[in-house]
Amino acid sequence: MTAGAGGMKARRGEPTPPIALPDSGVRGRFGSGGVPDGFDDVLRGVCASVAEGDAEHGRDWWPLAMTWAAGGEVPALPGLVARPTSAHEVAEVLRLCTERQVPVTAMAGRSGVCGASVPVFGGVALDLCGLEGIVGVDNESLLLDVRAGTFGDVLEDRLRSEEYRVTLGHWPQSMALSTVGGWLACRSAGQYSTRYGKIEDMVVGLEVALADGRLVRFGGRAPRSAAGPDLVQLFVGSEGTLGVITEARLRVHPLAPAERRCAYSFPSFEAGLDACRRILRRGATPAVLRLYDHRESKRNFDLDDRHALIVLDEGDESIVEAVMGVVAEECRNGVREDEALVQRWVEHRNDVSGLEVAITQGIVVDTCEIAAPWSALPRIYAEAIEAVKAVDGSWVVSAHQSHAYTDGACLYFTFAGQREDGDAFYRDVWDAVTRVTLGAGGALSHHHGVGLNRGRFMREALGPAFDVLASVKAALDPAGVLNPGKLGLPSPFGEAPWQ
Secondary structure (H helix, E strand, C coil): CCECHHHCECCCCCCCCCCCCCCCCCEECCCEECCCCCHHHHHHCCCCCEEECCHHHHCCCCHHHHHHHCCCEECCEECEEECCCCHHHHHHHHHHHHHHCCCEEEECCCCCCCCCCCCCCCCEEEECCCCCCEEEEECCCCEEEEECCCEHHHHHHHHHCCCCCEECCCCCCCCCCCEHHHHHHHCCCCCCHHHHCCHHHHEEEEEEECCCCCEEEEECCCCCCCCCCCCHHHHCCCCCCCCEEEEEEEECEECCCEEEEEEEEECCHHHHHHHHHHHHHCCCCCCEEEEECHHHHHHHHCCCCCEEEEEEEEECHHHHHHHHHHHHHHCCCCEEECCHHHHHHHHHCCCCHHHHHHHHCCCEEEEEEEEEECCCHHHHHHHHHHHHHCCCCEEEEEEEEEEECCCEEEEEEEEEECCCCHHHHHHHHHHHHHHHHHHCCCECCCCCCCCCCCHHHHHHHHCCHHHHHHHHHHHHCCCCCECCCCCCCCCCCCCCCCC
16 A cells, blocks of 8 residues: 555555645635536536535645645646546536536546646546446457556456456556556556556557547557557547547556566666666566666665666566576676665555655655666766756755666656745756756656646657647647646646746
């Protein structure tokens, strides 16, 4: 189980609040309402459960917003909360919101850390937790059909049961907090992504409710297709701005019969990165290949002035044996460490309790993940660390490489600091890391998505392609009601906050 607000435990299959709010008087920092008189009665004609908006549906796990909770604020307050239990209800809610020009923001676990599910212009919070459960598993073809509101830990436990004995292989840190639809909407990555891929590598087909009320299935008919562009990927990462994912067909795998672990350390972060690059270059794909700089190696593994690499692989015995052989050969210039380091990571990998402790003490803390080619990673690591150190109020910054592929990897920066204007400090740090990343040819985000927090960088990150994205948005959502204010896209309801 994962710690939630006030140290409470997550309730299985339900959203977990990030931090406690006052019992009353909670305000929306960016706004509230945004629903015409009588619209609740209109919605009840198509959705069985419609209620007045509440504070929990106005926030997610965005760390900056967690600092506002102490002052009785959430980012926004929706006017209404609709809780559909079928894809048809979702489609009808979208149709009505489009007809009446009411903003509608899809959400479920609300575990995102960039404000992607915050209803910044109020309107309808579309809570998809009622769309849950496995529709079916084709064990022969290793395909899973699952509804979008299904929570990760519930899904994986069911898949691993005697009934199916398969795994999705998707293990995000937010496993107990997040849902299938959220994974797809933000292009999520699990901690075993080097073996199984990110969520966009797992998805075969989608059912999507469009703004005009159509319910459309994309892909899923065959393992590969040449019937035009891959429209499935159009919606993966769209953060609810182009349509609402209601069901997905995903690839699964047989349960792994073998697992192996090892750990190494290197004299520099760059040396560790190079070892990871060489491992992947040879075709070895250990499920976990995580490199920590000396600051995080000390904090997590009690290693002094060393850069720890932990490795874990699972799968067929012969494949795992070959992979670990390659790892040993390419780490020959490192120091072999006790594999107990891997167990320590396994036991603490989903622990986020320190976040609430820091925030309640007035410390500004967050993580910023980016991706880049191997050739750019050493430069980005070194320059971003120095850039954050130079920000007034910065206390500490560190990084680790968390997900690796043949062409590059994800760097995951962690920072903490404090100054009188905490919001400005937070923004300055994000600006520092992002400017270094984009300047070196890296990607704006690897798996946390864009949401509100990164929207101001989208045009720079995409270049002329941003106008193509805006054109697609205008074609699929001409009224602009789907999750307005996200991905840096223009909104008919005004300029998005925090841009």
